[in-house]
Amino acid sequence: MIVRVPASSANLGPxxxxxxxxxxxxxxxxxxxxxxxxxxxxxxxxYQNEDNLACRxxxxxxxxxxxxxxxxxxxxxxxxxxxxxxxxxxxxLIAAGxxxxxxxxxxxxxxxxxxxxxxxxxxxxxxxxxxxxGGLGVSAMDGGRAITRRFPLSDSLxxxxxxxxxELSTALARSVLPAELPREDAIFNISRGALLLRxxxxxxxxxxxxxxxxxxxxxxxxxxxDGFKTARIEAQECGAAGICISGAGPTxxxxxxxxxxxxxxxxxxxxxLPGWEFMELTPDLDGARIAAM
Numbered sequence: 001m002i003v004r005v006p007a008s009s010a011n012l013g014p015x016x017x018x019x020x021x022x023x024x025x026x027x028x029x030x031x032x033x034x035x036x037x038x039x040x041x042x043x044x045x046x047y048q049n050e051d052n053l054a055c056r057x058x059x060x061x062x063x064x065x066x067x068x069x070x071x072x073x074x075x076x077x078x079x080x081x082x083x084x085x086x087x088x089x090x091x092x093l094i095a096a097g098x099x100x101x102x103x104x105x106x107x108x109x110x111x112x113x114x115x116x117x118x119x120x121x122x123x124x125x126x127x128x129x130x131x132x133x134g135g136l137g138v139s140a141m142d143g144g145r146a147i148t149r150r151f152p153l154s155d156s157l158x159x160x161x162x163x164x165x166x167e168l169s170t171a172l173a174r175s176v177l178p179a180e181l182p183r184e185d186a187i188f189n190i191s192r193g194a195l196l197l198r199x200x201x202x203x204x205x206x207x208x209x210x211x212x213x214x215x216x217x218x219x220x221x222x223x224x225x226d227g228f229k230t231a232r233i234e235a236q237e238c239g240a241a242g243i244c245i246s247g248a249g250p251t252x253x254x255x256x257x258x259x260x261x262x263x264x265x266x267x268x269x270x271x272x273l274p275g276w277e278f279m280e281l282t283p284d285l286d287g288a289r290i291a292a293m
Contacts, residue, residue: 001104002030004291005096006134006284007081008088009161009253010126013212013244014192018138020088021153022130022284027092028078028291029054031100034071042076053090053121057097060117065107082277084167086247091127094118099132099288111287112146119146127247134287136200154203158261159281162231162252162269168224173248176220185215205241205257212242212255225250227273234272238264253281 007025011017031054038055040048050056054074062069081089098118102109109117111132118128125139129148139148196211198204222228222245235243235254242255254265266278 001032001100001290002028002077002292003096003100003103003288004028005092005099005131005288006088006286008091008127008130009086009246009251010088010130011214011217011245011247012253013196013218013242014189014214014216015126015138015196016189016214016216017124017126018140019136019193019196020126020130020139021136022134022287023087023159024282024284025080025087025279026078026284027076027081027089027096029093029096029100030073030075030077031058031097031104032073032075033104034073037071039071039073040076041074043079053093054097054100056121057094057118058101059097060121061098061101061107061109061114062105064117065105065109067105067107082163082251084169085163086168086245086249086251087161087163088127088131088247090170091118091122091131094121095128095131095288099290103290115148116144116146130284130287132287134285135283136197138197151197152201153283154201156203156257157200158256158259159283160254160256160262160265161246161279161281162235162254162265162273163277163279164225164227164250164273165275165277166226166250168221168248168250170248173217173221173224176224177217178220181216188213188215199242200255203257208242208255212244214244218245221245221249225252227276228252230272231269231276234268235265238268240265 199207
């Protein structure tokens with residue numbers, strides 16, 4: 001069984017640990033039930049073990065449903081999502097694993113149930129929710145329950161990722177965040193988060209430039225990204241309406257309304273930051289899916 005699962009960007013400026021959007025940038029992974037342990041191929045050797053997140057997601061479903069795990073063969077067929085770049089590579093693996101286990105064992109779990117199980121592995125729902133549901137979503141935890149709702153996205157917007165040639169671990173990105181926030185910073189993010197959802201739905205570029213700002217995480221994480229200031233300046237000069245760090249970074253996400261923005265941005269990035277990769281992104285509206293049996 002082949003599962004296709006999308007990349008995603010979490011946080012989206014002021015939406016720290018809650019906002020997420022899925023992209024038409026996919027990993028495709030084949031899962032087969034085995035009777036004698038775990039076999040993983042098609043990925044780096046360091047991930048070919050039972051700690052692989054696709055395997056952990058697969059096993060979590062069986063454990064919660066009381067199904068005996070005998071083994072699984074996991075074969076990575078396509079790995080388009082960059083690893084440790086802030087584009088949801090970990091969440092994609094977990095989403096693929098829970099989706100595959102549910103389908104192979106015909107367990108009949110709902111998306112809501114799969115989201116909770118995936119969140120238990122990931123730790124928070126902001127990336128796994130769009131990986132499972134697709135689209136733009138806002139997610140939260142209520143005790144032991146994961147809640148997510150989708151929001152509209154305007155067709156007039158253009159999205160692009162500026163991907164540095166280096167990784168940034170989520171643990172390091174979290175370690176630089178302050179333990180406490182002033183009240184005015186919390187109010188700042190709440191107000192802009194609400195406005196950002198409206199701007200993305202309406203395709204309002206003027207509102208986007210205001211609403212994408214943040215005081216919880218971006219200024220702290222930007223210091224870990226060599227080239228961040230240059231990338232931001234180039235994006236603004238090319239006409240980006242909104243700019244933010246994708247997930248924990250180091251990828252930078254740009255939103256624009258001008259059709260020529262992607263071409264201009266790609267050229268500018270090549271000149272200003274050699275080695276960085278430009279990716280034009282299109283929202284994925286389907287989430288994790290069974291691509292073939």
